[in-house]
Amino acid sequence: MSKLVGIDKNIDKLDRRRATSYDVAKLAGVSQSAVSRVFQQGASASKAMRDRVLHAADELGYRPNAIARGLITQRSNMVAVIISKLTNLYYPEVLVQLTQRFSEHGVRVLLFALEHEGDIESILEQTLQYQVDGILTAAMMTPAQLRTVDRIGIPVVFYNRSYNDELVNSVRCDQEEGERWLVGELVKAGHKSFGIVEGPEDSVVSAERTAGARRKLREMNITDITSVSGDYGYDTGRRCFAKLVAQRGSAPDATIAANDVMAIGCIDEAREGFGLDVPGDISIVGFDGVGPASYAAYDVTTVRQPVGRMTEAAISMLLERIENPDLSPEKRAFSGLRVRGGSARLLSDET
Amino acid sequence: MSKLVGIDKNIDKLDRRRATSYDVAKLAGVSQSAVSRVFQQGASASKAMRDRVLHAADELGYRPNAIARGLITQRSNMVAVIISKLTNLYYPEVLVQLTQRFSEHGVRVLLFALEHEGDIESILEQTLQYQVDGILTAAMMTPAQLRTVDRIGIPVVFYNRSYNDELVNSVRCDQEEGERWLVGELVKAGHKSFGIVEGPEDSVVSAERTAGARRKLREMNITDITSVSGDYGYDTGRRCFAKLVAQRGSAPDATIAANDVMAIGCIDEAREGFGLDVPGDISIVGFDGVGPASYAAYDVTTVRQPVGRMTEAAISMLLERIENPDLSPEKRAFSGLRVRGGSARLLSDET
DNA sequence: TTGAAAGCGTTACCAG
DNA sequence: CTGGTAACGCTTTCAA
Numbered sequence: 001m002s003k004l005v006g007i008d009k010n011i012d013k014l015d016r017r018r019a020t021s022y023d024v025a026k027l028a029g030v031s032q033s034a035v036s037r038v039f040q041q042g043a044s045a046s047k048a049m050r051d052r053v054l055h056a057a058d059e060l061g062y063r064p065n066a067i068a069r070g071l072i073t074q075r076s077n078m079v080a081v082i083i084s085k086l087t088n089l090y091y092p093e094v095l096v097q098l099t100q101r102f103s104e105h106g107v108r109v110l111l112f113a114l115e116h117e118g119d120i121e122s123i124l125e126q127t128l129q130y131q132v133d134g135i136l137t138a139a140m141m142t143p144a145q146l147r148t149v150d151r152i153g154i155p156v157v158f159y160n161r162s163y164n165d166e167l168v169n170s171v172r173c174d175q176e177e178g179e180r181w182l183v184g185e186l187v188k189a190g191h192k193s194f195g196i197v198e199g200p201e202d203s204v205v206s207a208e209r210t211a212g213a214r215r216k217l218r219e220m221n222i223t224d225i226t227s228v229s230g231d232y233g234y235d236t237g238r239r240c241f242a243k244l245v246a247q248r249g250s251a252p253d254a255t256i257a258a259n260d261v262m263a264i265g266c267i268d269e270a271r272e273g274f275g276l277d278v279p280g281d282i283s284i285v286g287f288d289g290v291g292p293a294s295y296a297a298y299d300v301t302t303v304r305q306p307v308g309r310m311t312e313a314a315i316s317m318l319l320e321r322i323e324n325p326d327l328s329p330e331k332r333a334f335s336g337l338r339v340r341g342g343s344a345r346l347l348s349d350e351t
Numbered sequence: 352m353s354k355l356v357g358i359d360k361n362i363d364k365l366d367r368r369r370a371t372s373y374d375v376a377k378l379a380g381v382s383q384s385a386v387s388r389v390f391q392q393g394a395s396a397s398k399a400m401r402d403r404v405l406h407a408a409d410e411l412g413y414r415p416n417a418i419a420r421g422l423i424t425q426r427s428n429m430v431a432v433i434i435s436k437l438t439n440l441y442y443p444e445v446l447v448q449l450t451q452r453f454s455e456h457g458v459r460v461l462l463f464a465l466e467h468e469g470d471i472e473s474i475l476e477q478t479l480q481y482q483v484d485g486i487l488t489a490a491m492m493t494p495a496q497l498r499t500v501d502r503i504g505i506p507v508v509f510y511n512r513s514y515n516d517e518l519v520n521s522v523r524c525d526q527e528e529g530e531r532w533l534v535g536e537l538v539k540a541g542h543k544s545f546g547i548v549e550g551p552e553d554s555v556v557s558a559e560r561t562a563g564a565r566r567k568l569r570e571m572n573i574t575d576i577t578s579v580s581g582d583y584g585y586d587t588g589r590r591c592f593a594k595l596v597a598q599r600g601s602a603p604d605a606t607i608a609a610n611d612v613m614a615i616g617c618i619d620e621a622r623e624g625f626g627l628d629v630p631g632d633i634s635i636v637g638f639d640g641v642g643p644a645s646y647a648a649y650d651v652t653t654v655r656q657p658v659g660r661m662t663e664a665a666i667s668m669l670l671e672r673i674e675n676p677d678l679s680p681e682k683r684a685f686s687g688l689r690v691r692g693g694s695a696r697l698l699s700d701e702t
Numbered sequence: 703t704t705g706a707a708a709g710c711g712t713t714a715c716c717a718g
Numbered sequence: 719c720t721g722g723t724a725a726c727g728c729t730t731t732c733a734a
Contacts, residue, residue, distance in 0.1 A: 071419055
């Protein structure tokens with residue numbers, strides 16, 4: 001071999017082509033099918049042959065071509081993960097967990113991110129072209145899109161999105177339940193006027209949360225409600241609180257933010273902008289249970305999404321359906337963890 | 352057609368197979384090659400034919416199979432993105448931007464996440480099997496791995512990692528420069544004793560940062576240095592500050608944390624745990640410039656990584672090399688944005 | 703402009 | 719257990 005060093009470079013130049021099972025077969029002096037078998041699960045190859053093949057493969061730096069394999073097996077071993085806005089401090093943990101868990105099952109993650117949930121059409125088209133085995137999405141689809149995907153037979157699991165009138169698989173945190181608890185506790189503790197800081201227009205989650213809060217407020221006969229809307233961000237949270245006060249003439253007893261980050265913004269604005277004591281003068285609550293919500297300076301009263309369990313559920317739900325496409329649809333809703341933080345004045349313990 | 356409804360279901364059952372260019376060709380009464388051409392860029396097809404094909408394709412819900420295309424063109428149009436720990440609040444923005452930008456160039460992102468940077472071996476193996484056109488990694492590779500990838504001819508761009516003795520492409524934030532500025536300003540403002548809160552053992556970035564800080568401290572003849580290490584998290588930040596005080600007997604004039612989140616933990620612990628005023632009694636600085644660093648309650652003095660520009664640079668660097676593999680290696684280091692926050696007592700303005 | 707035919711690198715089936 | 723051969727769905731010459 002060392003004799004060929006001079007030529008070697010030549011080969012490298014010409015043969016930038018990656019080694020195929022054919023090359024390995026030739027070098028090992030066996031058939032190509034044999035090579036294929038060695039690199040499979042239920043292989044049936046004699047130890048002698050396996051050794052020769054592996055040795056040759058190693059020599060050539062051979063790796064089975066997953067693309068070609070996918071073509072013949074009709075299984076790409078890739079799933080599409082569609083996220084809408086992971087800028088929210090919240091999704092990142094999910095993503096890491098997702099890719100790792102999927103990876104353990106030999107499944108790769110093809111990631112798609114959209115600015116607005118409306119952009120899903122083109123994304124969906126791409127996922128279909130890439131023959132993904134399944135789709136995990138944190139963005140809604142139109143009924144037409146739903147039907148397209150269904151016709152093709154690709155299982156889809158929705159993450160924190162659900163439909164009333166469609167048969168879909170979904171895993172979500174029960175936003176409404178969480179908000180109802182927050183509102184209930186606040187009212188019970190004597191809060192009479194409320195501010196609501198909504199999330200962005202196109203956020204389904206925000207809509208669910210604020211709707212839940214409103215419903216509960218109505219049931220409790222609270223009518224002093226002011227609302228404004230932001231974009232889930234910190235700065236917007238600050239501005240929203242100011243707007244709330246301006247609109248109402250004074251700060252409401254309690255402010256309900258659609259997420260923790262805006263709640264934190266509200267707290268800062270209340271303290272710095274208006275010299276209010278939180279929770280002495282007013283209460284502020286959020287939703288999500290993200291990291292910063294538990295920083296000592298804020299200690300936000302919130303509902304924490306059980307991210308780990310939700311992700312776990314979503315993954316197994318999708319994997320199951322990839323394995324068995326005829327499984328009937330399933331919707332799983334997880335209750336959030338109730339965090340009685342220090343940003344709201346609530347009655348001692350227990351409901 | 353409506354006459355066939357009864358059979359239709361049958362077809363659906365049997366023919367769950369997706370429509371191929373062949374099916375379209377048959378329905379449109381043209382050759383398969385024609386169909387292929389219609390779905391390409393530099394197509395050469397008459398309008399008449401194009402119309403018939405598109406119509407047939409629409410009818411059948413045909414979509415070109417990107418996997419098969421990749422097999423023949425030797426281009427998967429996928430890049431692997433390897434991230435090590437995006438739990439750090441920091442990487443998420445990067446990821447979204449990455450996938451969107453790549454997407455604009457018709458490139459899909461195959462995501463891989465590793466717990467520890469050491470796990471990269473198996474990940475790398477996977478990316479190679481999937482015939483990715485390029486790799487963008489936030490994890491180091493061993494020289495052997497580097498050589499493997501190079502031999503195969505897949506361009507790699509390192510994100511916030513670099514090598515002294517290897518020819519690689521990299522985009523990074525100049526951690527050392529940032530730390531040197533922080534230390535310089537602190538010393539100039541009269542701080543004499545220093546605490547250093549390092550990140551996790553296996554974090555290259557943390558190592559670079561603390562090394563930079565130490566070097567500058569030595570140059571400035573500061574010897575009163577105590578150090579502890581954490582895991583980049585908030586809780587660990589709090590514990591680390593307490594440990595620092597315990598080890599030293601009292602709090603150092605200034606504490607340098609390897610990232611913002613730990614800096615925030617330190618601030619909270621200093622205030623709540625020790626009743627210290629920040630920055631009245633002591634100064635605390637971080638690194639990254641993540642969202643929470645600018646929350647009013649913390650206003651961390653830090654160096655913000657120019658994430659947007661770095662990502663942009665990494666993307667074009669990789670795309671260029673996919674287009675032209677023989678481009679010579681390039682290393683780009685961006686200076687961080689110096690944020691004179693309120694968590695440290697510094698001299699007025701200007702250096 | 704169009705069609706026929708030859709691959710791309712696998713797996714799957716079927717004899718031996 | 720092993721080797722030959724036919725797909726998989728597409729792009730790409732090469733003639734017509």
